[in-house]
Amino acid sequence: MSILVNKDSKVIFQGFTGQHATFHAQEAIRMGTQVVGGVTPGKGGQTHIDRPVFDTVKDAVEQTGADVSVVFVPPAFTADAVMEAIDGGIKVIVVITDGVPVQDMVRVKRYLIGHDTIIIGPNTAGVITPEACKVGIMPAHIYVPGRIGVVSRSGTLNYEAVEQMSELGLGISTSISIGGDPVNGCDFLTLMKQFAEDDETDAVLMIGEIGGSQEVEAATWARDHMDKPLIGFIAGATAPPGRTMGHAGAIISGEDDTAQAKMKRLAELDVHVVQNAAEIGRTVQQSLERQECVA
Amino acid sequence: MNIHEYQTKDLFRHYKIPVPEGRMAHSANKALTAAEQLGGEGWVVKAQIHAGGRGKAGGVLLAKQLDEVREHAEKLIGSHLVTKQTGEQGRMVNRVLVEQMQDIKAEYYLGLVINRANQRITLIASAAGGMDIEEVAAKSPDKVINEVVDPAVGLQDFQCRKVAAGIGLSGKQINMAARIMKRLYRCFRDKDALMAEINPLVTTGDGQFLALDAKMSFDGNALFRQPEIADQRDFDEEDPKEVEASGHDLNYIALDGSVGCIVNGAGLAMATMDAISLYGGRPANFLDVGGGASPEKIANAFRIVLEDPNVKVLMLNIYAGINRCDWIAEGIVKAVSDLEVNVPIVVRLAGTNLEEGRKILADSGLQYIHADRLSDAAEKSVKALAGGAA
Numbered sequence: 273m274s275i276l277v278n279k280d281s282k283v284i285f286q287g288f289t290g291q292h293a294t295f296h297a298q299e300a301i302r303m304g305t306q307v308v309g310g311v312t313p314g315k316g317g318q319t320h321i322d323r324p325v326f327d328t329v330k331d332a333v334e335q336t337g338a339d340v341s342v343v344f345v346p347p348a349f350t351a352d353a354v355m356e357a358i359d360g361g362i363k364v365i366v367v368i369t370d371g372v373p374v375q376d377m378v379r380v381k382r383y384l385i386g387h388d389t390i391i392i393g394p395n396t397a398g399v400i401t402p403e404a405c406k407v408g409i410m411p412a413h414i415y416v417p418g419r420i421g422v423v424s425r426s427g428t429l430n431y432e433a434v435e436q437m438s439e440l441g442l443g444i445s446t447s448i449s450i451g452g453d454p455v456n457g458c459d460f461l462t463l464m465k466q467f468a469e470d471d472e473t474d475a476v477l478m479i480g481e482i483g484g485s486q487e488v489e490a491a492t493w494a495r496d497h498m499d500k501p502l503i504g505f506i507a508g509a510t511a512p513p514g515r516t517m518g519h520a521g522a523i524i525s526g527e528d529d530t531a532q533a534k535m536k537r538l539a540e541l542d543v544h545v546v547q548n549a550a551e552i553g554r555t556v557q558q559s560l561e562r563q564e565c566v567a
Numbered sequence: 568m569n570i571h572e573y574q575t576k577d578l579f580r581h582y583k584i585p586v587p588e589g590r591m592a593h594s595a596n597k598a599l600t601a602a603e604q605l606g607g608e609g610w611v612v613k614a615q616i617h618a619g620g621r622g623k624a625g626g627v628l629l630a631k632q633l634d635e636v637r638e639h640a641e642k643l644i645g646s647h648l649v650t651k652q653t654g655e656q657g658r659m660v661n662r663v664l665v666e667q668m669q670d671i672k673a674e675y676y677l678g679l680v681i682n683r684a685n686q687r688i689t690l691i692a693s694a695a696g697g698m699d700i701e702e703v704a705a706k707s708p709d710k711v712i713n714e715v716v717d718p719a720v721g722l723q724d725f726q727c728r729k730v731a732a733g734i735g736l737s738g739k740q741i742n743m744a745a746r747i748m749k750r751l752y753r754c755f756r757d758k759d760a761l762m763a764e765i766n767p768l769v770t771t772g773d774g775q776f777l778a779l780d781a782k783m784s785f786d787g788n789a790l791f792r793q794p795e796i797a798d799q800r801d802f803d804e805e806d807p808k809e810v811e812a813s814g815h816d817l818n819y820i821a822l823d824g825s826v827g828c829i830v831n832g833a834g835l836a837m838a839t840m841d842a843i844s845l846y847g848g849r850p851a852n853f854l855d856v857g858g859g860a861s862p863e864k865i866a867n868a869f870r871i872v873l874e875d876p877n878v879k880v881l882m883l884n885i886y887a888g889i890n891r892c893d894w895i896a897e898g899i900v901k902a903v904s905d906l907e908v909n910v911p912i913v914v915r916l917a918g919t920n921l922e923e924g925r926k927i928l929a930d931s932g933l934q935y936i937h938a939d940r941l942s943d944a945a946e947k948s949v950k951a952l953a954g955g956a957a
Contacts, residue, residue: 375789409889411887426832431917432886483683511837514652518837548841
């Protein structure tokens with residue numbers, strides 16, 4: 273199964289004809305992703321990398337049956353593009369753009385209510401179901417198919433963890449980076465629920481960071497509702513309080529925001545907590561072995 | 568991005584939020600002139616720095632005589648004010664705000680934030696004004712009122728009246744306070760703020776409300792459409808190296824350890840710092856080179872990290888996705904040839920164009936410590952620190 277995207281997903285790129293969108297659409301196609309076209313207002317009717325360009329998301333959906341969109345438009349226009357995708361009936365919107373104003377995302381989240389759509393990002397490396405669908409900027413070759421679900425804030429820390437798992441022969445069902453912004457499209461909890469129901473996912477790795485309480489919320493739900501091992505890591509144990517650590521949302525605003533406090537809470541919620549990022553792969557492996565012993 | 572109290576109060580005036588009469592001054596003489604122009608029977612001289620906690624730290628001084636205004640300003644301007652938010656080294660005071668002293672009857676708290684839990688703008692109010700609102704919320708949560716704003720319709724009048732009544736106001740004061748809340752919300756929304764705080768909002772002897780203190784911070788991602796806010800940025804309040812780094816599109820934060828770090832991605836950068844610490848070292852900085860880092864950008868990152876005299880080892884940890892290891896390697900070679908590098912360099916590269924990157928490093932004849940993994944890189948950095956480089 274996998275979650276969010278699979279080999280049947282029909283993908284469009286918004287901001288299709290831009291340099292980055294073009295490169296990453298080509299990469300996605302190379303991995304077998306069904307990229308069915310793209311949207312660049314004013315360039316409708318043209319062809320770009322052998323795919324049709326549309327003026328609106330509505331046109332693209334009607335003519336291609338697209339259900340997933342990857343947004344590469346600049347920050348000033350991102351909220352509008354995301355709402356257009358929601359209105360157009362896209363089911364999964366992956367917002368790669370970094371630097372989207374927070375209040376724009378507050379409005380987008382309000383607009384989202386009542387729509388059956390999931391937004392991943394902004395400021396995300398995206399989503400990948402290995403060898404089936406890549407909607408993001410991650411290096412595809414390190415993602416080997418398998419049965420571990422990964423959800424992280426950071427992109428590069430996601431790569432780090434995935435590589436460690438690959439070396440131990442552990443593959444990925446689906447991997448998602450939700451992005452580092454304080455108001456983001458999709459939280460850890462929403463994805464935890466999907467992984468819990470996915471029969472191709474045996475364990476979930478959650479890679480969080482300082483700031484906010486999303487990791488604890490997801491772990492609390494998982495303890496009560498999910499019978500798969502949950503492995504957790506929180507980045508930022510050495511981050512000074514009150515400073516924004518690269519990601520707009522990565523800031524210690526109170527005692528509960530620290531990596532230490534979050535890891536402690538996660539451990540109390542039966543999460544296999546990784547203290548050292550270099551040990552993520554091994555901890556996932558051990559938690560699976562322990563699961564087998566119990567079963 | 569933060570601005571000063573006097574700037575926030577100017578913004579408040581524009582939105583018709585009542586504030587005390589005041590003037591900003593760069594010198595003791597100007598402070599005196601300001602007090603003379605303001606008139607009245609007493610004045611407050613307030614140090615203008617971005618950090619909070621000024622009152623308790625001696626940064627807000629009362630003057631009954633004009634002479635005292637000058638003395639206070641003289642004492643504050645040019646001094647380093649240490650508050651609980653500045654750290655030990657304190658913050659240099661370059662200017663003061665001189666205001667008329669007010670006849671205060673009651674103090675309240677009023678604030679707006681973007682609440683991460685509900686992802687909406689939330690109005691916060693309390694009858695416990697003049698205190699640290701986080702402490703109030705922790706000790707007696709019943710004293711703090713939260714009212715969530717629906718972004719589709721904005722903050723409504725009834726919500727403001729409900730909050731005003733909730734902090735114990737009555738009669739005419741309910742509408743007066745509600746108007747202030749509404750105006751603060753408009754200002755917050757119009758200017759892409761992340762936080763606005765009036766602490767305290769006071770009532771005076773003649774029954775008026777005044778924003779006695781004022782604090783706002785703004786969304787750095789929205790400055791492209793807020794030029795008048797961006798113009799008010801005070802670079803003196805920021806670490807000059809962080810400013811320089813941001814000019815090169817690098818995200819740098821100075822810390823007090825000895826292992827200099829150059830990493831791509833904020834999450835991996837934090838995790839790398841944490842790993843260094845677990846192996847017994849201490850990171851000298853956070854540095855995220857971001858995506859698509861050119862050789863020049865890497866060379867700039869080297870220079871900025873190595874300017875810190877505490878750096879005894881330099882560690883690069885790059886997991887290239889959108890980046891390219893060959894560009895990173897070119898940047899390393901360029902940096903080492905341009906700069907005088909006297910500390911061991913530990914390099915861990917992974918991801919896109921790894922082989923090309925390794926070849927560039929090998930062909931350059933550069934002396935460096937190779938690491939395959941994050942654990943390796945952290946461990947070898949700490950070993951190199953102890954003089955065991957090999």
